[in-house]
Amino acid sequence: MSGLIALLDDVAALAKVAAASLDDVVGQATKAGAKAAGAVIDDAAVTPKYVQGFEAARELPIVWRIAKGSIRNKLVILLPVALLLSAFAPWLIPLLLMLGGAYLCFEGAEKILHVFHAKKSHEPVAVEEKVTSARLEEAKVAGAIKTDFILSAEIMTIALAALPATGGVMLQIPALALVALGITALVYGSVAVIVKADDVGLHMAQAGRLASTRALGRGIVTSMPTFLKLLTVVGTAAMLWVGGSIILHGLEEMGVAGPAHAIHAIAEAVAHTVSAAQGAIGWLVTATLDGVFGLILGLVIVPLVTRASALIPRG
Numbered sequence: 001m002s003g004l005i006a007l008l009d010d011v012a013a014l015a016k017v018a019a020a021s022l023d024d025v026v027g028q029a030t031k032a033g034a035k036a037a038g039a040v041i042d043d044a045a046v047t048p049k050y051v052q053g054f055e056a057a058r059e060l061p062i063v064w065r066i067a068k069g070s071i072r073n074k075l076v077i078l079l080p081v082a083l084l085l086s087a088f089a090p091w092l093i094p095l096l097l098m099l100g101g102a103y104l105c106f107e108g109a110e111k112i113l114h115v116f117h118a119k120k121s122h123e124p125v126a127v128e129e130k131v132t133s134a135r136l137e138e139a140k141v142a143g144a145i146k147t148d149f150i151l152s153a154e155i156m157t158i159a160l161a162a163l164p165a166t167g168g169v170m171l172q173i174p175a176l177a178l179v180a181l182g183i184t185a186l187v188y189g190s191v192a193v194i195v196k197a198d199d200v201g202l203h204m205a206q207a208g209r210l211a212s213t214r215a216l217g218r219g220i221v222t223s224m225p226t227f228l229k230l231l232t233v234v235g236t237a238a239m240l241w242v243g244g245s246i247i248l249h250g251l252e253e254m255g256v257a258g259p260a261h262a263i264h265a266i267a268e269a270v271a272h273t274v275s276a277a278q279g280a281i282g283w284l285v286t287a288t289l290d291g292v293f294g295l296i297l298g299l300v301i302v303p304l305v306t307r308a309s310a311l312i313p314r315g
Contacts, residue, residue, distance in 0.1 A: 048194050048228065054137065059195045062141060067188035069145035070152060074180035077149075078156045083172060086160060093161055094250055100154035101246030101294075102301060108239035109298025111232070155183060158246075194231075198224045241287050244294025263289045 054062060085092055159179045163172055197220055204217025248260045263286055271282035 048191055048231075054140075056196075056199050058137065060192055062137060063188055063192050063195065065141050066144045066148065067184055069141070070148045070184050070188065071180065073145065073149045073152045074156060074184065075177060078153055079173070079176050079180065082156050082160045082176060083169060086172060087169070093157065094253060096157050097161055097246050098250040100157055101243040101250070102297065103150065104154065104239040104243030105247070105294040105298035106301045106305060107298075108236045108243065109295055109302050111236045112295070113299075113302060152180075156180065194228070197227075237291060240294035240298065241291040242294075244290040244292070244297065245287075247297060248290060248293060259293065263293070 085096070156176060156179070159176060160172070163175055201217045201220025201224070205214050205221060206217070208214040208217055248263065251257070252260045266289060267282045267285040270285045271278040274281055
């Protein structure tokens with residue numbers, strides 16, 4: 001009897017250890033995923049454009065194909081690479097983070113320049129016809145998965161850098177896998193809702209039994225273009241904020257702490273001028289200045305990339 005009680009105690013102890021480990025993995029994965037918020041928002045903002053122009057029946061299958069490609073990018077390619085870097089070349093992780101941050105700054109600045117260029121050109125934007133071509137769908141899906149690979153690489157690198165070094169590979173593998181699956185579900189679940197919202201709204205407006213239901217449907221249909229524009233703005237701002245903060249943090253670790261310290265001092269000075277919500281005000285000022293820094297850096301990178309791409313011979 002005493003042996004059975006001792007065995008049950010051992011089982012209970014192992015269960016507690018397993019539960020604590022699971023809680024640790026989930027907690028670390030949540031923290032690591034939160035660090036990649038900017039890239040996640042941009043991923044959700046970018047993807048809907050890849051299903052524009054297709055018939056409604058093909059929208060969700062296309063989103064699902066892109067989501068499967070994203071999971072493959074993260075789990076099959078990027079997760080092993082991240083673990084190899086952590087084990088054999090951890091000094092490369094900050095450099096890759098800064099490279100990814102510079103890419104986010106470049107993308108954000110390029111989007112802003114594109115908006116101003118479009119306003120100056122005053123050229124009418126052609127309305128894309130509904131298409132069902134399998135070849136075009138393949139090209140769109142392939143392009144979306146390539147774009148996702150870049151953003152996924154940034155997400156996984158940020159997540160890896162956010163995990164504690166003392167956790168070891170037994171923490172890194174499940175935590176990174178959980179980040180990959182959770183972020184993919186969040187991003188492409190949101191994309192699926194976004195691309196089908198106008199169809200749902202149209203159905204509600206036409207077939208709703210109540211006047212309030214029909215009014216809500218019309219409101220969804222009319223508000224979606226504005227919502228998509230707002231999502232693009234939020235995604236661009238998030239890219240510049242995250243990209244700028246990554247570069248500033250990387251420079252600080254390399255001994256160039258002046259820019260980061262200056263932003264911190266300005267944020268503290270502004271926060272002290274208000275009596276309430278000083279922490280929120282300080283964070284908002286810091287994020288804004290990080291974004292401004294990211295925009296300036298992006299505006300410097302854009303012409304360099306443009307000139308470099310012009311020198312590459314076309315096939």
